[in-house]
Amino acid sequence: MDTNTYKKEIELYIHIPFCVRKCNYCDFLSFPSNDDAQLEYVKALCAEIVYRGKNFSDYTVSSIYIGGGTPSCVNTRHIISIMETLADTFTINKEAEITIECNPGTVTREKLNIYKSLGINRLSFGVQSTNNDELKILGRIHDYKSFLVSLDSALHEGFDNISADIMYGLPGQTIETLRKTLKDIAKFNLKHISVYSLIIEENTPFYDRYYDDYILQCQGKLTSFLPSEEQLCEMTDFVGAYLRNRGYFQYEISNYSKRGYECLHNLGYWKRKEYIGFGIGAASLIDETRYANITDIDKYIKNYLRTNPISEYSERVNLTLDEQMSEFMMLGFRMVNGISTADFYNSFGRTIESVYKEQIDKLIGQGLIINDGNFIKPTYRGLELQNIIAREF
């Protein structure tokens, strides 16, 4: 039965671009829609899975991530078709980590029960904050109470591997309100917590409202709405300390977990594992080529609902060896454990020193990374100055 172990591993990402309401900070590919549109999309999505998936018969799937948008807001029968199509098309590892993103307030026990029966074994709740004023500013549809209800349902349905997303650096947020949010979540001893610092993205309501302030923040100057850079750094330190004290380990810039509960799917991205993204805008890395699906949903549906669909990408870049190595470095340094010199050698057939000695020495000199011989890791400071490290490669 263990023929799987001889196959190459691959990760799958499924994009559900629907949500009840677009949040004020969100620039991801998602929008509200009706059930008919969702049905059409899911049909096309399943067609894409079948069409592109057929080339991967000698692979085994190590993780699946259903993200969005808000996958939990679409009709459960859509999730059923997607999971069934995946199971029919791919060989899915029995231990595969299968995550679905959920919004508090959009899941019921029935829904969760079905997810569980489909093999989904990990839930990621977009909590963001437990302060209802902050949630309102963000434009979230839920409040703290609805999170409590959803979490209760999830625990009752036997989900053990649960993650919560938290945001900080919010307009008006203070260390005190952040402490409260952390406390409200950490008390449930969830296996995984992601903590993201708010980024003001273009084409969002937040951009119009806070962009000027954000620039001041980035320049370390006095801000009016957002926390100052000084406060932001304090918050970063605070989050780390608070979660460490409660048995969480930071394994990536924004991610904390109990031992053994790191999100394997996300780690795959940083380790340059191969992955296929299905759905509009989804990205893939296959055979050292990066792809991005088209983002036009009508075009996407039209293509995959035809009898003879084609692969349509908005981007398709074959990575040169230099680019592969550069990615290995810049992505690897997002992880607290950094990069393995042995992995580098195994991947590229040359030592890391022969390629990047100058850059590594410079960054060590700047106190941003350390080299213990087997691993080169970002320092605590380097983790927060990730872009400076990445720009070297």
Add this chain to the structure above:
Amino acid sequence: MSTDKQYIRNFCIIAHIDHGKSTLADRIIEKTGLLTEREMQSQVLDNMDLERERGITIKSQAVRIIYKANDGHEYIFNLIDTPGHVDFNYEVSRSLAACDGAILVVDAAQGVEAQTLANVYLALDHDLDVIPVINKIDLPSADPERVIEEIEDVIGIEAENAPQISAKTGLNIEDVLEAIVTDLPAPTGESDNPLQALIFDSIYDSYKGVIVFIRIKEGSIKVGDPIRMMATNAEFDVVEVGYFGAGRFVPCDELTAGMVGYITASIKNVTDTRVGDTVTNRDNPCSEPLPGYKKVNPMVYTGLYPADGAKYPDLRDALEKLQLNDASLQYEAETSVALGFGFRCGFLGLLHLEIVEERLEREYNLDLVTTAPSVVYRVYKTDGEMIELTNPTNLPDPSEIDYMEEPVVEAEIMVTADYIGAIMDLCQERRGEYISMEYIEETRALLKYRLPLNEIIYDFFDALKSRSRGYASFDYEMKGYVKSNLVKLDILINKELVDALSFIVFEGTAYERGRKMCEKLKAEIPRHLFEIPIQAAIGNKVIARETVKAVRKDVLAKCYGGDISRKKKLLEKQKEGKKRMRQVGSVDIPQSAFMSVLKLDED
């Protein structure tokens, strides 16, 4: 075509800026039918985009017009347009020397202004007959009677019968044309005499070489004549002679005494044909050159560097080409520790600098870093030697300096009574020395101040305009050098001296300047991994300091659904931005920081 001198009029139009000089020129050209209205591009004489945009004339231009006068004769008008800015005073004076008369345009609402006076005096110095014209009489605020009185009282020329026109609407333009015929003199000179021609401008053409604009004072010139430039002694054979059509050159057989036109002679180097020089016949030379030629010396120097060091050869080529059209532009190679290879360039004034800079960026597509402009200081050393200092970096050690001198100007500022106080304050702040004040009329006065040139080269004009709500006008004249207490202000970034930021400053204002510099630089320099002190120092003494705090957070949070490409693009963009900075020691300094010194008085 008849070349009888009595039917030729060579004239220019002089005016204060914005009083309507170019518009009147357009109208004259249009009325005489040289171009139809449809062919007219507004302001024919201002050829360069830059000239039209800024509403100023940079290069002299000339055009020949045929006018049929009321007396039944056809007249040849040679209209020579002169640059209107004090920076180009020398060129103005050469253009005037090519004329026999001048039309003085005065705004019917604003009356006589500082440059009106300056230009009239220049014209009178050249023995030109001046006929006044009152323009913009269509304006509601026009008061021609008052302006006529003002012209008579202040300038002392008869203005009773001055044409009252609107160049904009074309009203009474015929009066101006008739006045040119009746009130301006015909040229003198004999075509049989040895050739004596004044160079009043030149431009470079890549096919014909230098095209020399001349006014024939005596004698004649035709194709094949051997000629000699009397100041430079360069000799050539004439290839083409001609006159100026509207925006084009029209070849003809011969130019004779009294005429205005151009010659080409396969001249490759514009410096062989200095404005103000005299052209004569090599085999039959005139006894002496026309008076008044002088070599113009730059008044303002600045370092010009390519933003991208690799573009240095491009900058050199561009400067070479620009100089072909602008003999007053001087440059020599220099190097800066901070900026690498570049050029120290000399300009007639700040406007000249700006124009050259803009042309380099627009016409030659160069991205430039400019260092703070400097005037020419005289440094008298203890060993008796005197150095003319054009680059602050070259200032000798203070122990070797006996004393220093800086150039001063005499400024004439015309200002309405309400703002006299504000303008006097401004002049005081800029170390001005009061000379006199005359009331031109009840509400307006002419202020005279002696001012150090280095106080007016940055932003004096802007300050003047803002403090007088636009009602002050300004003109200046060089008045030599005076002894002054000057120091070199150095800027240290992360303890390293940045040569390109050093400048010479009056000791009394050094602290203020240093403090502002540090503040500006703090705002311009991006944060690094370490704290960066920015210091202003005189010698070893630090007089001001700011600190750029270390960066603590620089991270892109989420890579959603593995969208690595987008993250990579963002990082690439950041890397590009970094590449465009100058590295001094371990600090990356953006180009804008080097220019920030120019804008110290902005807020």
